[in-house]
Amino acid sequence: MIIALFPNINKQLSKDLAIDIREFLNSQNITVVAEDEKAQVIGAIPLSEIDLTTISFMISMGGDGSILKLVHKYAHLDIPILGINLGHLGFMADVPISDLYPSLQDLIKGCFQLHKRVxxxxxxxxxxxxxxxxxxxxxxxxxxxxxxxxxxxxxxxxxxxxxxxxxxxxxxxxxxxxxxxxxxxxxxxxxxxxxxxxxxxxxxxxxxxxxxxxxxxxxxxxxxxxxxxxxxxxxxxxxxxxxxxxxxxxxKNFKLVSLPRRDYFSTLRTKLGWSGKLR
CATH class of the missing domain: 2.60.200.30 (Probable inorganic polyphosphate/atp-NAD kinase; domain 2)
Structure with a gap:
């Protein structure tokens, strides 16, 4: 399996976390690739050295805006995206750092849904x-x-x-x-x-x-x-x-990876600050 990682190496948290993720995925026998200018920094293989169509997943590190930029930059590819949130909770980038590695395990095991959005x-x-x-x-x-x-x-x-x-x-x-x-x-x-x-x-x-x-x-x-x-x-x-x-x-559709540890409605309640409770 090949996974493409897209961190912001100008931000220390994103860069350090990308290195940790790359090491974790490599330990699971997964090849990690990144954009050429970022690959050397995090120890990944440059995108220019592989056939991009062989990538199984893209992992965006940031927020919903980072995912949108990624979709537009690589519009010619039809690859599912998983969003790791490094700031405020996002509707698309909904995997928090606190749940990162269990979420990656779910991804590797195939425990996810693929949502094809309009x-x-x-x-x-x-x-x-x-x-x-x-x-x-x-x-x-x-x-x-x-x-x-x-x-x-x-x-x-x-x-x-x-x-x-x-x-x-x-x-x-x-x-x-x-x-x-x-x-x-x-x-x-x-x-x-x-x-x-x-x-x-x-x-x-x-x-x-x-x-x-x-x-x-x-x-x-x-x-x-x-x-x-x-x-x-x-x-x-x-x-x-x-x-x-x-x-x-x-x-075409936008393919977003949804993990069983997260669901749209819980994200909606948290993001919008809904305070209703079950009685």
């Missing part, structure tokens, strides 16, 4: 397109006032929102920016998308949940500066007046 793609006539694991955000950008954005679903007119923007989130991203903007939490295993207006002028403009296979067309109507499109907060594009941006469900 990924979305966006494109317009002016750029080649993008994809997102969490969300695609259409925002007013440098404009100082609300902008008008028309939405069509499978070619059928839905509404024109006068707002700061629109968030189109996957179930995985429903607990990110969309939640902060008043959107619902969607179970990550559902095939759905949520469209959430950002600060709409009309308070009756509520979030709407849609089937993931429906095509969402976004048209910018205001006579202002171009607005901004952000995919997972990593890729940036501009959308000009009358230009249409189209969002569809991607053919």
């Amino acid at each position: 990924v979305i793609e966006g494109k317009s006539t002016s750029h080649k397109g993008c994809f997102a694991v969490n969300d695609i955000v259409v925002h007013r950008g440098s404009n100082r006032c609300l902008v008008k954005i028309a939405i069509h679903i499978d070619g059928v007119y839905l509404n024109t929102f006068e707002a700061d923007g629109i968030i189109i989130a996957t179930p995985n991203g429903s607990t990110a920016y969309s939640l902060s903007a008043g959107g619902p939490i969607i179970s990550p295993d559902l095939e759905a998308l949520v469209l959430t207006p950002i600060c709409p002028h009309t308070i009756s403009n509520c979030p709407i949940v849609l089937p993931a296979n429906q095509k969402i067309q976004i048209e910018y109507l205001s006579n202002y500066d171009p607005i901004e499109i952000h995919a997972d907060g990593l890729n940036y594009y501009e959308l000009k007046k009358s230009e249409i941006f189209e969002i569809t469900r991607s053919k």
